[in-house]
Amino acid sequence: MSTTAETVTGTTEHTQKQGKRQLSEGARAERRLGWMLCAPAVIVMVAVTAYPVGYAIYLSLERYNLELPQDIKFVGLSNYGAVLSSPYWWQALKVTVVITVFSVAITLVLGMILAQVMHRTLFGRGTVRTAALIPYGIVTVAAAYGWQYAWTPSQGYLSALFNNSAPLTSEYKAIAVIILAEVWKTTPFMGLLLLAGLSLVPEDLQKAAMVDGATAWQRFTRITLPLMKPAILVALLFRTLDSFRIFDSIFILTDGTNNTGSVSILGYDNLFNALNLGIGSAISILIFICVAIIAVLFIKGFGTAAPGSNVGR
Amino acid sequence: MAMVTSGRQKAGWGTANTVVVALALIPVLWLVSLSFKTPAAILDPSLIPKQWTWGNYSGVLSTSQFIRPLINSIGIGLISTFIAVVFASMAAYAVARLRFPGKGVLIGMALLIAMFPAISLVTPMFNIERSLGLFNTWPGLIIPYVAFGLPLGIYTLSAFFREIPWELEKAAKIDGATPFQAFTKVIAPLAAPGMVTTAILVFLACWNEFLFAISFTSTLASRTAPASLAYFSGASQFTVPTGPIAAAAVVITIPIIIFVVFFQRRIVAGLTSGAVKG
Numbered sequence: 001m002s003t004t005a006e007t008v009t010g011t012t013e014h015t016q017k018q019g020k021r022q023l024s025e026g027a028r029a030e031r032r033l034g035w036m037l038c039a040p041a042v043i044v045m046v047a048v049t050a051y052p053v054g055y056a057i058y059l060s061l062e063r064y065n066l067e068l069p070q071d072i073k074f075v076g077l078s079n080y081g082a083v084l085s086s087p088y089w090w091q092a093l094k095v096t097v098v099i100t101v102f103s104v105a106i107t108l109v110l111g112m113i114l115a116q117v118m119h120r121t122l123f124g125r126g127t128v129r130t131a132a133l134i135p136y137g138i139v140t141v142a143a144a145y146g147w148q149y150a151w152t153p154s155q156g157y158l159s160a161l162f163n164n165s166a167p168l169t170s171e172y173k174a175i176a177v178i179i180l181a182e183v184w185k186t187t188p189f190m191g192l193l194l195l196a197g198l199s200l201v202p203e204d205l206q207k208a209a210m211v212d213g214a215t216a217w218q219r220f221t222r223i224t225l226p227l228m229k230p231a232i233l234v235a236l237l238f239r240t241l242d243s244f245r246i247f248d249s250i251f252i253l254t255d256g257t258n259n260t261g262s263v264s265i266l267g268y269d270n271l272f273n274a275l276n277l278g279i280g281s282a283i284s285i286l287i288f289i290c291v292a293i294i295a296v297l298f299i300k301g302f303g304t305a306a307p308g309s310n311v312g313r
Numbered sequence: 314m315a316m317v318t319s320g321r322q323k324a325g326w327g328t329a330n331t332v333v334v335a336l337a338l339i340p341v342l343w344l345v346s347l348s349f350k351t352p353a354a355i356l357d358p359s360l361i362p363k364q365w366t367w368g369n370y371s372g373v374l375s376t377s378q379f380i381r382p383l384i385n386s387i388g389i390g391l392i393s394t395f396i397a398v399v400f401a402s403m404a405a406y407a408v409a410r411l412r413f414p415g416k417g418v419l420i421g422m423a424l425l426i427a428m429f430p431a432i433s434l435v436t437p438m439f440n441i442e443r444s445l446g447l448f449n450t451w452p453g454l455i456i457p458y459v460a461f462g463l464p465l466g467i468y469t470l471s472a473f474f475r476e477i478p479w480e481l482e483k484a485a486k487i488d489g490a491t492p493f494q495a496f497t498k499v500i501a502p503l504a505a506p507g508m509v510t511t512a513i514l515v516f517l518a519c520w521n522e523f524l525f526a527i528s529f530t531s532t533l534a535s536r537t538a539p540a541s542l543a544y545f546s547g548a549s550q551f552t553v554p555t556g557p558i559a560a561a562a563v564v565i566t567i568p569i570i571i572f573v574v575f576f577q578r579r580i581v582a583g584l585t586s587g588a589v590k591g
Contacts, residue, residue, distance in 0.1 A: 027412070034413030041404040041463050042419065045426050048460030052437035059437060117329045124330050130577045131334040134341060137569040137580075139521050141539040142562035146344040149555055157343060160358035184340060189584065196585035241428045248523040252543065264432040268528070271436050280436035288433040295428055 053288065060281035067275050079282035089283070091259055092266040093290075098175060099262065100243040103182040107239060108232075110183065111190030118191060119198050132188040140185060144252035147181045171258045178260065181249045186242070190235055197231020198224070237298040241291055263287050341566065347559035355555050369560035379561050381533040382541035386565070389451055389537060390519040393458035398512050400459070401466025402504075408467065409474035423464035431461070435528045442529055449531045457525050462515040469514060472586035473507025510583035513572055520568065538565045 023031075063075045083089045118128055135143070150156040153166045167173030201224050209219050225232075247264040250256060256265040267287060270280040343360060348369050350362040357363060373379045408416055438457065439448070447453035477500065485495040526540040536544070542561055545554045573580065 030411050031413040034407040034411040035415065037403040037407040037411075038415075038419050041400045041467065042422070044400065044456070044460050045422060045463055048438075048457050049426055049429055049434065052434050052441060055441065056433065056437040059440070114333060117326065117333055121326045121330055123323075123327070126577060128330050128333055129581055130573055131337040133573040133577060133580055134570060135337050136584075137517055137521075137573050138341065139523075139539050139562070139565050139569070141523050141542055142344065142566055143340065145542065145558055145562050146340050146347075149347055149559070150340070150343055155356055155358060155555070157358045157360055184336075188337070192581055192584050238428075241430075245430045245432065247432065248539075251523070251527075264430070264524070267432040267435065268524070271439060272528070277436055277440060284430075284433040284436050287430045291428060291430045291433075 053285075056281040056284045059277050060285050062278050064277040064281075065275060066277060075278070079278045080286070082279060083282050083286060088266060089263075089286075092261050092263045095175060095260060096244060096246065096262040096264075099179055099182065099246055100240060103179045103186070103243050104236065104239050106179070106183050107187050107190045108236065110187045111194050111235070114187060114191030115194035115198050118195050129192075132191060134188075135185050136188040136192075138185070140248040141252055143185060144181060144249040147177060147249070148253050151177055168254055169258065171260060174254050174258055174260045178246070178250055178253055181253065182243060182246065185249075186239060190239055193235040193238075194228065194231060197228040197235075200231070201227045233298065233301060237295070240294055240298070244291060244294060263290070344559050344562050344566070347555060348563045350556060350559075352556060369556040370564070373557050373561045373564065377533060378545065379538070379541055379564075382536050382538045383564070385451070385533075385535055386520060386538040389454050389458065389535075390516050392451070393455045393462060393519045394512050394516040396455070397459045397462030397466050397515050398470075398508060401463050401470050401511065402508060404463075404467050405470035405474050408471040409477075410479065419467075423467045426461065427464040427468070429461075431524050435524065438525075439528060448529060449535050451535055453529045454522075454525060454535060454537070457529075458519045458522065461522075462518060465518065466511050466515055469511045469583050469586055470507055473510070474504065477503045506579065507583075510576070510579040513576055513580060514583050517569065517572065520565070 060079050061074060061076060063071065063073045063079075065071065114132065118125070118132070121128060148168065150158040151165075151167050153159050153164045159165055159167075165173075167177050205223055205227075206219055209223055214222070245264055246262050247268070250260060250262055250265050251268075254260040256262075256269065261269070263283070264287070267280060267283040270276055270283055274280075339360075346360050346362055347355070349365050349367075350357070351364045351366045351368065354362050354364045404419065407413065408419065434457070442448040442453050447456070479500070481499050481503075482495045485499045486492065490498065521539065522537070523539045526537040527543060530536040530540060533541075538561070542558055542565075545558050545561065
């Protein structure tokens with residue numbers, strides 16, 4: 001590292017003296033060093049994502065059941081046809097979208113409140129943040145067991161609070177519990193991201209608006225929200241994609257029974273219960289496409305506030 | 314807000330703080346309470362156990378069904394974190410300090426992988442790992458963990474590295490320091506906090522991971538602690554192992570609480586630096 005650092009400081013001066021068109025030896029060395037330093041990271045990332053996705057595309061065009069290894073055959077797009085015409089796929093997609101929309105919306109509102117609380121308290125700031133980080137850090141599976149037992153009749157405190165109810169045994173109530181678990185776990189992360197955005201809102205502007213007679217709500221909607229837009233969009237993008245991938249808590253809470261499985265649960269079941277690599281890969285690719293669509297929609301929504309462009313900062 | 318705060322406002326924010334802390338902690342305290350309940354007391358929904366026992370802990374901590382996965386989790390987590398932080402530091406240094414074409418591609422790739430649906434990898438990786446003999450081994454989990462730790466690492470570290478006053482290095486050299494001294498005495502101490510923060514975040518992500526852990530492992534040889542919870546069985550096959558699972562869940566939560574209590578500021582800084590400045 002020490003030698004590289006030295007070459008770099010040397011080379012930057014060189015490049016500045018040289019003309020733009022002709023690359024100096026120093027600039028070329030800087031390029032090479034840059035590529036060399038990035039190479040291990042790039043190789044691992046490509047090997048673990050791009051290659052398997054390419055392989056999944058190939059597998060998804062084959063009839064490939066692990067129980068029938070002699071029966072592997074190229075079948076074109078028929079696996080996709082099978083998935084897209086199956087009610088299981090659409091049910092799982094519906095559940096995933098419902099969980100994503102509700103949990104992200106609730107998390108956004110609660111995260112905003114949490115950010116305000118963390119921003120404005122002068123006392124016990126550390127305590128609040130430390131407490132808030134525990135749901136963020138806790139192992140999702142451990143938390144999911146906590147929620148499962150809490151809603152088990154004649155055993156759990158939450159079930160006891162609600163007339164000994166058993167919400168995990170019915171579709172909509174179970175989905176509500178899954179959303180609750182997701183909201184509890186992810187609100188702190190949302191709150192912290194929004195808090196970082198909130199601290200970029202200049203205090204003077206708030207004071208000026210206050211002097212001009214703006215109410216707290218007006219100040220929030222006219223000053224705070226517009227200035228926080230980039231932070232909100234980044235937080236929403238990450239939370240939405242994260243929520244769309246939901247797996248751990250459903251696996252523990254219901255394991256997809258009573259029509260509560262997400263697309264990730266469906267993909268997992270297809271591989272390990274049906275042992276069908278062809279169909280499983282088609283599901284993988286379809287989920288990948290869904291995620292890509294969500295990402296593109298969000299990045300279009302960013303407009304000038306897209307990560308990387310410095311406008312609006 | 315450092316404006317005039319009346320006593321009533323103070324009380325209001327105080328109440329809000331208490332509510333936040335209570336909402337964050339009660340579900341965790343419930344797990345702790347379950348873990349101390351005797352099998353008979355499990356069927357009592359109160360938050361404070363009527364009969365206390367250490368039995369659940371001594372039970373889980375004496376069975377290889379949990380100890381072995383715990384060792385796997387620690388080993389796989391530490392190795393993955395180490396590799397991811399080293400690779401991410403190299404890439405982040407290049408991103409923060411060097412000019413080279415392809416930098417945008419690297420950042421875009423990291424962003425894509427951060428958003429990548431893990432389930433899309435499970436089916437193809439399962440087959441690849443089977444044919445390479447990586448299925449149910451430590452490297453079989455370490456490799457994907459490094460790949461998913463890298464984007465987080467590159468983002469957080471390049472945000473940290475951009476803040477380092479690199480001119481100090483030159484200044485130290487003018488003062489007669491060797492390049493090695495300039496690096497170890499000036500730059501390394503400045504870079505260390507960012508690397509510690511990144512290591513914590515990557516380790517927490519590996520510690521938490523569940524989908525790969527149940528997909529790419531099949532025995533105690535490589536199953537991690539969160540995955541082992543799903544395979545816990547009771548004393549007999551007719552008893553639900555609520556108490557032992559709760560105790561095991563508390564055990565795997567302890568390291569997180571330690572990290573959070575001691576590194577709260579760093580974790581907050583790390584989580585927000587990558588996302589906001591990215």
